Amino acid sequence: MPKLLCIDEVGYLSYDSRYADLLFEVVTHRYEAQRPIVLTTNKGFADWAEVFPHAACVVTLVDRLTHRAEVITLEGKSYRLKESEELAEGRKKRRRSAHNDHA
Numbered sequence: 877m878p879k880l881l882c883i884d885e886v887g888y889l890s891y892d893s894r895y896a897d898l899l900f901e902v903v904t905h906r907y908e909a910q911r912p913i914v915l916t917t918n919k920g921f922a923d924w925a926e927v928f929p930h931a932a933c934v935v936t937l938v939d940r941l942t943h944r945a946e947v948i949t950l951e952g953k954s955y956r957l958k959e960s961e962e963l964a965e966g967r968k969k970r971r972r973s974a975h976n977d978h979a
Contacts, residue, residue: 877905880912887919887927896931907940915941 881902891899906913919927921938928934 877909877911880914881906883913883915885916885918887917887923890926891928891931893928893931893933896928896933896937899928900933900937903937903940907943910944913941 883899886899903913917927921942924934924938925931928937931937
């Protein structure tokens, strides 16, 4: 069993109840062994019913993930979106500069 399990981007897609059950098994095993999990998600736990529709274990899954947990909420723009906007602005400035050089 790894010392730390990292699960990235839960909530990016919706999953059927089979996947929720599998995640529940992993989380339960680590919970009982008191092994840490780092989990990232773009959804609040209240929205996990949308991520795992028809899954009966969602409430218990969230309960085990959050018990003895430190939940960190990040707010603001995505760094990818910020970087994309900065690159687009740089390209725009270069085009303007090139256009002014030819004028």
